[in-house]
Amino acid sequence: MNRTVAFFVTMLTGLLLIYSTLDFPPWGSPNQPGSLHVSPRYIEKTLEETKVPNAVTSVLADYRGYDTMFETSVIFTAGVAVMMLLRRKKDG
Amino acid sequence: MVRDVEDVIIKTIARIMVPIMQVYSLYVYVHGHISPGGGFQGGCIMAASFILLAVAFNLGEAKRRLKEKAIAVFCSLGVFIYAWTGVVPLFFGGNFLDYSKWSHILPGGEVMARYYGMAFIELGVQIAVMAVMVSIFLDLVTAGRHEEVLGKDDDGFYSR
Amino acid sequence: MIQELNFIILLFAVITAFSALKVKDLLSSIVLLSAFSFFMCLIWTEMGAVDVAFTEAAVGAGVSTAFFMAALYNTTRRTKD
Numbered sequence: 001m002n003r004t005v006a007f008f009v010t011m012l013t014g015l016l017l018i019y020s021t022l023d024f025p026p027w028g029s030p031n032q033p034g035s036l037h038v039s040p041r042y043i044e045k046t047l048e049e050t051k052v053p054n055a056v057t058s059v060l061a062d063y064r065g066y067d068t069m070f071e072t073s074v075i076f077t078a079g080v081a082v083m084m085l086l087r088r089k090k091d092g
Numbered sequence: 093m094v095r096d097v098e099d100v101i102i103k104t105i106a107r108i109m110v111p112i113m114q115v116y117s118l119y120v121y122v123h124g125h126i127s128p129g130g131g132f133q134g135g136c137i138m139a140a141s142f143i144l145l146a147v148a149f150n151l152g153e154a155k156r157r158l159k160e161k162a163i164a165v166f167c168s169l170g171v172f173i174y175a176w177t178g179v180v181p182l183f184f185g186g187n188f189l190d191y192s193k194w195s196h197i198l199p200g201g202e203v204m205a206r207y208y209g210m211a212f213i214e215l216g217v218q219i220a221v222m223a224v225m226v227s228i229f230l231d232l233v234t235a236g237r238h239e240e241v242l243g244k245d246d247d248g249f250y251s252r
Numbered sequence: 253m254i255q256e257l258n259f260i261i262l263l264f265a266v267i268t269a270f271s272a273l274k275v276k277d278l279l280s281s282i283v284l285l286s287a288f289s290f291f292m293c294l295i296w297t298e299m300g301a302v303d304v305a306f307t308e309a310a311v312g313a314g315v316s317t318a319f320f321m322a323a324l325y326n327t328t329r330r331t332k333d
Contacts, residue, residue, distance in 0.1 A: 051206050057125055061213055065213070076220055078224065079223070086231045087236040137314075140314045229319060
């Protein structure tokens with residue numbers, strides 16, 4: 001009984017998700033919202049503002065510097081959390 | 093992994109592959125400025141080289157190359173380098189992470205200063221990622237009991 | 253042509269992901285998950301996101317497989333369900 005209910009709920013959610021993708025712009029379309037004002041700004045101004053030939057590096061390390069910094073902090077926190085959870089004393 | 097495997101093929105291939113992986117990871121880090129790559133990927137490849145050393149030989153071999161205290165220091169050193177690369181431009185009237193202000197300290201003008209700043213933060217990411225990945229792997233494979241499994245002295249020949 | 257290639261890689265990704273869930277042996281599950289990561293890496297490359305593909309290959313197929321192996325080393329190899 002439980003498995004049938006779970007199956008129908010999962011199928012319904014999947015169908016709703018597939019239905020919602022019908023409203024998306026076509027794949028790689030130049031008129032989608034993401035490539036209308038943010039991407040052209042970065043692609044055009046990267047070389048003169050940051051002097052980096054690689055646009056991905058300029059976005060990652062310069063425009064989104066805070067993001068990368070706290071991403072590094074998150075990795076550090078993950079390492080410290082694993083140390084705290086797993087490491088134990090010799091007799092403990 | 094903890095026990096010493098007696099396999100000539102695995103050991104020889106690992107002995108050849110480890111330096112190549114480490115040099116390639118440094119290439120990925122340095123060349124990340126103008127091609128795909130960067131600190132995160134380079135750090136992962138560098139950590140994979142140490143994990144290969146631990147899998148192919150034994151854990152003591154990897155821990156002799158990279159001491160446990162060194163791992164703990166490197167974990168925080170990466171974040172430290174990144175944060176101070178951002179803080180230093182504040183002293184010269186710039187914003188946080190404004191790399192062009194590094195030209196007051198380093199030679200080469202503002203363009204090279206931007207290059208140096210990005211190289212510094214990528215170095216920080218690389219060191220932090222490498223140390224954290226190796227640390228998580230060592231903790232997982234010994235279930236946190238480093239000293240019981242490996243012994244206090246890292247002589248590299250200890251087996252369970 | 254690129255559309256068919258895309259379709260084949262996506263099909264393989266779905267097959268490997270589903271069989272990684274279904275297989276009883278956990279070691280095979282880890283290897284299938286690594287294969288899934290490689291297919292995702294091919295998909296990212298085919299879409300033109302080379303940086304993401306590089307990260308996927310380094311983390312998903314390389315380091316996380318080693319982590320799963322290390323976790324499996326301390327548990328049993330068979331699942332109960």
